[in-house]
Amino acid sequence: TQLLEQSPQFLSIQEGENLTVYCNSSSVFSSLQWYRQEPGEGPVLLVTVVTGGEVKKLKRLTFQFGDARKDSSLHITAAQTGDTGLYLCAGDDRDDKIIFGKGTRLHILP
């Protein structure tokens, strides 16, 4: 079974700072998805990265897929309190199983 490891597990920073969280694996994925989950709700899709080296931007969020398609990063510029939440990465196993990392719990302090 392929594994996705996310780091850091927890991150608490001041509003306005920049941050990067990571999603790593020893396996190759055809695509990776990033989700954000708020308390009491289901995860919501932010982006899908497909091509090795791909960079996608969603306002202040920048997502990058590693050249070898084994890892991905999420960079947030000038974090806001509304960015607080659990960030999850997910990828497709070879057998059509979609697996998730354990997530990075992000807390932005006002």
Add this chain to the structure above:
Amino acid sequence: NAGVTQTPKFQVLKTGQSMTLQCAQDMNHEYMSWYRQDPGMGLRLIHYSVGAGITDQGEVPNGYNVSRSTTEDFPLRLLSAAPSQTSVYFCASSHGASGTFSYEQYFGPGTRLTVT
């Protein structure tokens, strides 16, 4: 469109009881899945289905059964509830595994289950 709906939102069971968690989607998605979410464990795949009549086991299938008689519905059955099954359960759906973005999932709001 309602998207992915789950019922009930909350449930308390006694050890040994059985119950069915309902999940339905109105997006004509082929792929549906069930996850459980426990503190510090992320989302773990229980069972999934790539289409009506087809189901397969995920990472943690023991103690759970599923069926997929229609495209819209994917119920999860707990056969004999145990305290270890206390968790938040999420159902999700996505387009069929035939295109680039087939793994983008839409999640329901979750069912919070407590087994005493």
